[in-house]
Amino acid sequence: MVFEASRAKAIDKLNDFTEQNLTDYSKLRNFDFGTSNRSNVSCLSPYITHGVISELEVIDKSLKRFSFSKSEKFIQEVLWRVYWKGWLELRPNVWSDYLIDLDKIKSEFKNNQNYLNAIEGKTNVDCFNQWVIELKENNYLHNHTRMWFASIWIFTLELPWQLGAEFFMQHLYDGDPASNTLGWRWVAGVQTQGKHYLASEWNINKFTNNRFKNIKLNENAPPVFSDKNYSISKKNFLNFEILEDKTLLIFENNLTFEFSDFKEHNFKKILLVSNETNRTIKLSEKVLRFKANLLKDQKIRLEEKSINCETININDLKNITEEVYALYPTVGENVDFIQNNKLQNIKFLYRKLDQFSWQYCNKGFFNFKNYIPKIIACFN
Numbered sequence: 550m551v552f553e554a555s556r557a558k559a560i561d562k563l564n565d566f567t568e569q570n571l572t573d574y575s576k577l578r579n580f581d582f583g584t585s586n587r588s589n590v591s592c593l594s595p596y597i598t599h600g601v602i603s604e605l606e607v608i609d610k611s612l613k614r615f616s617f618s619k620s621e622k623f624i625q626e627v628l629w630r631v632y633w634k635g636w637l638e639l640r641p642n643v644w645s646d647y648l649i650d651l652d653k654i655k656s657e658f659k660n661n662q663n664y665l666n667a668i669e670g671k672t673n674v675d676c677f678n679q680w681v682i683e684l685k686e687n688n689y690l691h692n693h694t695r696m697w698f699a700s701i702w703i704f705t706l707e708l709p710w711q712l713g714a715e716f717f718m719q720h721l722y723d724g725d726p727a728s729n730t731l732g733w734r735w736v737a738g739v740q741t742q743g744k745h746y747l748a749s750e751w752n753i754n755k756f757t758n759n760r761f762k763n764i765k766l767n768e769n770a771p772p773v774f775s776d777k778n779y780s781i782s783k784k785n786f787l788n789f790e791i792l793e794d795k796t797l798l799i800f801e802n803n804l805t806f807e808f809s810d811f812k813e814h815n816f817k818k819i820l821l822v823s824n825e826t827n828r829t830i831k832l833s834e835k836v837l838r839f840k841a842n843l844l845k846d847q848k849i850r851l852e853e854k855s856i857n858c859e860t861i862n863i864n865d866l867k868n869i870t871e872e873v874y875a876l877y878p879t880v881g882e883n884v885d886f887i888q889n890n891k892l893q894n895i896k897f898l899y900r901k902l903d904q905f906s907w908q909y910c911n912k913g914f915f916n917f918k919n920y921i922p923k924i925i926a927c928f929n
């Protein structure tokens with residue numbers, strides 16, 4: 550599997566998928582046919598995560614090819630990401646508590662052989678071991694496989710979900726604080742309290758076309774218990790009036806300025822902010838290189854449009870004293886950096902899609918789903 554770090558390649562992938570494979574998506578999406586046959590899913594997440602292509606572009610392309618009812622399942626999946634993001638924005642302590650717990654658990658488990666075997670792919674569950682290799686080599690796993698992987702990690706290997714979520718973040722090209730943390734919480738049974746996801750031998754056999762043998766799992770484990778409840782914080786996600794002649798910061802989640810809501814504004818300069826070192830979760834070399842190459846690709850596209858831009862290290866933000874705007878980096882390591890360093894001169898600008906959709910993220914996804922036609926109508 551190849552994920553080339555460029556918008557042009559992302560657009561090619563999007564076009565190929567909508568032209569050739571979207572038609573069978575709802576029927577085939579749950580199958581993991583192996584790394585050499587991924588055409589039943591889009592493999593767009595590494596690009597959407599980084600804003601190299603936007604959810605709206607993907608939806609627009611799908612609707613140009615098929616009616617809403619024919620592409621509904623795919624559109625719902627695309628908007629899961631927006632939903633998870635909004636859910637976490639309304640409860641940012643879920644992320645900060647996760648990092649606090651992770652720190653504690655990491656020191657408890659640093660010499661734990663069960664954990665070390667899991668991250669080296671040396672457990673007695675063969676399919677799991679193969680997925681560890683696949684994750685490290687391809688920096689991507691199929692959605693169903695992520696669910697099985699997380700379930701085996703938590704309920705068969707009996708390891709804390711927080712360590713598994715860290716392992717995914719370190720190696721996934723699409724690693725995203727919201728989709729990943731909440732995905733792991735969901736499998737564990739703490740996102741929807743008491744409801745967990747249990748992987749089973751027959752389900753893995755069916756959806757992998759019997760590629761794996763002898764899958765012995767704990768198929769009867771109880772959900773992980775958590776007594777933590779998170780109330781919704783009041784946030785309005787309003788934008789400041791944009792004054793010309795100010796600098797704009799772009800972080801790793803918004804790497805297509807030229808098609809963004811803010812493309813018409815004349816910013817004095819655009820600073821592309823790279824964050825290699827200031828992360829609680831240390832990313833693998835390959836993931837860091839992928840991000841660096843995506844930043845380079847955005848810089849080239851800005852320069853082609855004669856937009857004054859420069860790449861800076863996130864630490865340099867501490868030396869900027871003037872008021873600047875930033876395309877909102879969303880809850881995660883970059884917002885943590887800004888908050889921990891009390892950089893109050895940075896004014897966030899929110900995407901229209903997020904401003905509109907996040908008001909529906911206070912409850913579950915089934916409630917959010919009812920608003921999808923309204924969300925689409927608002928932007929089409």
Ligand SMILES: Cc1cc2nc3c(=O)[nH]c(=O)nc-3n(C[C@H](O)[C@H](O)[C@H](O)COP(=O)(O)OP(=O)(O)OC[C@H]3O[C@@H](n4cnc5c(N)ncnc54)[C@H](O)[C@@H]3O)c2cc1C
Pocket residue numbers: 578590591592593594595597598626627628629630633690691692693695696699717721723724725726728729730732733736
């Ligand atoms: C434990 C676990 C951890 C996960 N971690 C991440 C993560 O760090 N980053 C990430 O982007 N996704 C994560 N996901 C969600 C999902 O697995 C991936 O988005 C999906 O597999 C990406 O492959 P694709 O682009 O081929 O998806 P497709 O099936 O083609 O879906 C199209 C797009 O819809 C979105 N999408 C699909 N399923 C989901 C979902 N369940 N949640 C959120 N968005 C979705 C993605 O943007 C994806 O590109 C996780 C899921 C689980 C169960």
